[in-house]
Amino acid sequence: PWFHMQVLAQVDSTNRYLMQESVRGVPHATCVVAQVQTAGRGRRGRNWLSKLGGSLTFSLLWRFQCGAAGLSGLSLVVGLALVRALHGMGLVDVRLKWPNDLIVQTHGEWQKLGGILIELQGDMEGPSAAVIGVGLNLDVDTTLRQQIDQAAMGLNQLYGKALDPNQVLGRCLASLAEHLNLFAEHGFSYFQPQWAAYHAFHQQAVDLHLVNGQVLPGRVIDIAEEGSLLVETASGIQRFNAGEISVRSA
Ligand code: ATP
Ligand code: BTN
Structure with missing residues (x-):
């Protein structure tokens, strides 16, 4: 798969930026990566916090023929794609937390490794576009840890050494393309059993x-x-x- 890459040294939010670019007509599979976000967004007005080099933050524009009504379960499929990409890099303890978090258990406590924020454009009938925002912690230092109101963990800490963010991004994008194409064809039901297998709290x-x-x-x-x-x-x-x-x- 090919992606239209845009790398920004700094932006308020890659989601906000790509929502705007999408209206201007940037192509399907445009990916915006930021080295620093000054106002990273979470869901419901919450924040995604990170410092330079502290997390991999990107947004991917995916255009669908169907309307927004046909996209239920999209953020779950994105989580599945990311978990599989990380498992492929040997990070096999990463799990999903419904609906949109990647978490990992260390010392008996669940810690947040990453989150997904999807914003939609278009009407319910179609066509539609999704801006798929992903934040994955690479390195969570003590300052950041104090600023976040839940336990957080970084991929580097988990891996035991520094990962190459470009390689992580490459793996994530390849897995996303594969899963998003299948999602466009089959919807979420196709992934439902697979998703449950990675759910941290399945039957818990x-x-x-x-x-x-x-x-x-x-x-x-x-x-x-x-x-x-x-x-x-x-x-x-x-x-x-x-x-x-x-x-x-x-
Ligand atoms: P939900 O379970 O509803 O998804 P959530 O608490 O994970 O809830 P989100 O909106 O998904 O909420 O994510 C935003 C939250 O993520 C923030 O309120 C903060 O607690 C946490 N957060 C912010 N930055 C980071 C980070 N770098 N690493 C881990 N967690 C973070
Ligand atoms: C969450 O956990 O609620 C979602 C966090 C999503 C953060 C990513 S970082 C890249 C993209 N741009 C944003 O402003 N938010 C998402």
Whole structure:
């Protein structure tokens, strides 16, 4: 696969930048990599924090013939593609946390290695474009660790030596292209069993943090065919969409 690469020394957010470039008509498979982001975005107004060399931050523009309505499960497929790319580099302990995080367990605690932020353009009927933003920690130092309100880990720490960010990027892009082409053809249901196999909390006890601040204990049953999470709670089996809850291990 070929990509249109743009490497920026600094930008506020590669997602914000590529959303704007996409409207201007940059081609399918444009990838913007930033050495530094000054306002990296997470979901729901949260931040992605990093310093120079501290994380691999990029966004990939993927155009789809279908409308936004046909893209449910896209961020899960992106996570699967990334986990497989990392496993291919020997980082076999990396797991997925529904819906959009890459995590790893060290000293009995789950730590966040990376996150995905997808922003869509186009209407529900189609065609549509997705700006797929990926942040992968390379090196999490103590200053950064203090700024993040959850446990974080870097690929270099995990690997035991410094990885070449270009090589990591190359592997991620190749895996993304392969998975995104299959997703365009088959949708998420094709990946559902594979995704569940990499889920850190598959059939595990978890705490569900609802958007209203409430915390609900439960047990993960499975991922549904369209990508929602099935959890058994005190009131029976409930189905959650991304954006409704944050999952933490119990
Ligand atoms: P969810 O479980 O809902 O995905 P989340 O807490 O991971 O929740 P996101 O919006 O996915 O939330 O990610 C943003 C969050 O990621 C920030 O609020 C912060 O806690 C964390 N974060 C920010 N920068 C980093 C980083 N470099 N490494 C790890 N975590 C980070
Ligand atoms: C999350 O964990 O919620 C998602 C974090 C996504 C961060 C990446 S870094 C590259 C791209 N540009 C952004 O502003 N955000 C994403």
